[in-house]
Structure formats: structure tokens, C-alpha cells
Amino acid sequence: MTRASTNSIGLANPALIIQTFYAEDQIFNDVKLDGVVTLVDAKHASFHLDEVKLNGVVNEAVEQIAYAGRIIVNKEILEDNVLFKNKAFLIFRHAITS
Numbered sequence: 001m002t003r004a005s006t007n008s009i010g011l012a013n014p015a016l017i018i019q020t021f022y023a024e025d026q027i028f029n030d031v032k033l034d035g036v037v038t039l040v041d042a043k044h045a046s047f048h049l050d051e052v053k054l055n056g057v058v059n060e061a062v063e064q065i066a067y068a069g070r071i072i073v074n075k076e077i078l079e080d081n082v083l084f085k086n087k088a089f090l091i092f093r094h095a096i097t098s
Contacts, residue, residue, distance in 0.1 A: 003034070004031075011048065011060035011061055011064065012060055012064070013058055013060050013063050013064075014036055014038075014063060014064055014067040014068075015063065015067065018033065018036065018067070021033045035069040035070065036067050036068050036069050036070075037068065037069065037070045037071075037072060038064045038065060038067070038068035038070070038071050038072070039072045039074065040064070040065070040071055040072065040073050040074070040088070041074055042073050042074065045061065045087075045088070046087060048060075048061035049061050049062060049065075049087045050087075065088050071088060073085070073088075
């Protein structure tokens with residue numbers, strides 16, 4: 001089986017990318033979505049996770065972590081890394097149990 005990956009730059013709602021794999025019959029029959037990997041910038045993650053959006057607007061940072069099967073954190077040596085990891089864990093745990 002051939003493997004491929006797709007990525008988005010910056011914050012993006014992963015649901016829209018995931019839908020691509022199910023929207024078209026040919027893609028659905030020929031391609032299997034194996035997982036979602038999210039790369040998180042620990043330096044800015046806490047800010048984005050706490051960002052309050054307008055009513056009805058999705059917080060993309062929260063969505064990216066919630067949809068992720070794996071989370072890769074860069075810039076881990078920063079002081080607020082523990083704070084970020086705690087927030088990410090809570091979001092990820094909630095996504096699994098929902």
C-alpha cells in the first residue's frame with residue numbers, strides 16, 4: 001500500500017481536511033485515512049488554546065489536538081511546556097471519551 005501525507009500550515013480545522021477522504025467515492029475507495037498527526041508549537045500553544053473565539057467560531061488549536069491520534073510538540077524546553085501539556089492532555093482525553 002502506498003502511503004501519502006497531507007498537511008496544513010498554521011492553525012486549521014482538521015475536520016475539513018479529513019472530510020476530503022470521505023467526500024468523493026473514488027477517494028474513499030482508493031485511500032484509507034490512517035491517522036491524524038498534529039505538530040504543536042509549544043511556545044505559542046497555550047495562547048491559542050486559551051483564545052476565546054466569537055460565538056460559533058471553532059478554536060482551531062483545540063480542534064487540532066482533539067482530532068489528533070498523535071501530537072508532536074516542538075520547542076519543548078520552554079517554561080510553559082508543562083502548562084501546555086496539561087491543557088493538551090485534557091483536550092485529548094476529552095476527545096477520546098466523547
